[in-house]
């Protein structure tokens with residue numbers, strides 16, 4: 001019987017977590033239950049676990065008192081003798097979708113193999129395409145050693161396919177997309193993430209237009225002349241540097257429901273079309289780096305890609321960004 005008494009960790013301790021502490025895992029669902037001071041360099045898996053706990057801590061910090069009370073009551077009703085925060089950290093690691101709204105998380109840290117692992121526990125693993133290992137996105141060193149590898153496609157025909165049914169949502173579904181992009185020599189209107197075919201029908205597309213420095217969010221409905229098309233100028237001119245972006249969508253079917261941020265700060269969106277009608281659901285598999293009809297191949301390097309089934313607040317986005325730059329070494333995310 002594992003010892004379950006707390007406290008395990010605290011909100012106030014979090015500022016030191018990534019620098020000073022090492023976690024140990026117990027067998028129960030790989031849940032992190034203990035930490036101790038380091039006596040050796042941490043492993044990549046330990047860092048990833050810290051990062052996940054950092055994300056959960058940021059989420060806790062933006063919860064309302066009412067939302068926190070749910071976990072405080074659950075903690076009190078348990079025999080664990082831990083705080084509501086610690087109870088949240090415990091249960092959220094075992095079910096990231098229910099407690100954190102995390103649909104998928106790609107840390108891109110595999111060193112080999114055709115699989116892009118979904119670190120959320122949701123099982124939505126990607127597959128490197130069109131043919132591993134000779135013809136597909138390659139793995140490169142990411143923006144910092146602690147963030148392991150990143151994906152680097154050729155911009156010609158490389159992409160990542162996700163399982164059938166993944167992200168098969170209607171326009172009423174709130175969503176948030178979080179990702180780090182490292183841009184090299186890009187293409188105009190290149191696809192970053194898509195669910196659908198750009199030419200034929202209902203579609204969700206995130207793409208960048210490097211010449212114009214735009215990140216664009218596009219939902220096409222039925223008929224396909226109806227759409228939300230909204231873009232933000234995010235200064236892609238800083239080629240070869242990594243940046244952290246988010247796109248949030250409220251599920252209201254309107255451009256007013258879309259917000260962008262770059263490196264933790266909100267960025268103004270400019271509306272091109274605001275006439276979405278019908279459905280955005282379609283039979284194409286979700287993809288990185290191209291559309292369902294395989295056009296608009298992108299060559300941007302990608303890491304720390306997450307999708308949420310809720311709208312991240314500005315505060316939470318800033319806190320998530322700050323996780324990437326906790327110490328002096330990370331005063332520049334923007335790396336290489």
Ligand SMILES: [Ca+2]
Pocket residue numbers: 135136154156157158
């Ligand atoms: Ca290729």
Ligand SMILES: [Ca+2]
Pocket residue numbers: 107108109142147148149150303304
């Ligand atoms: Ca990584």
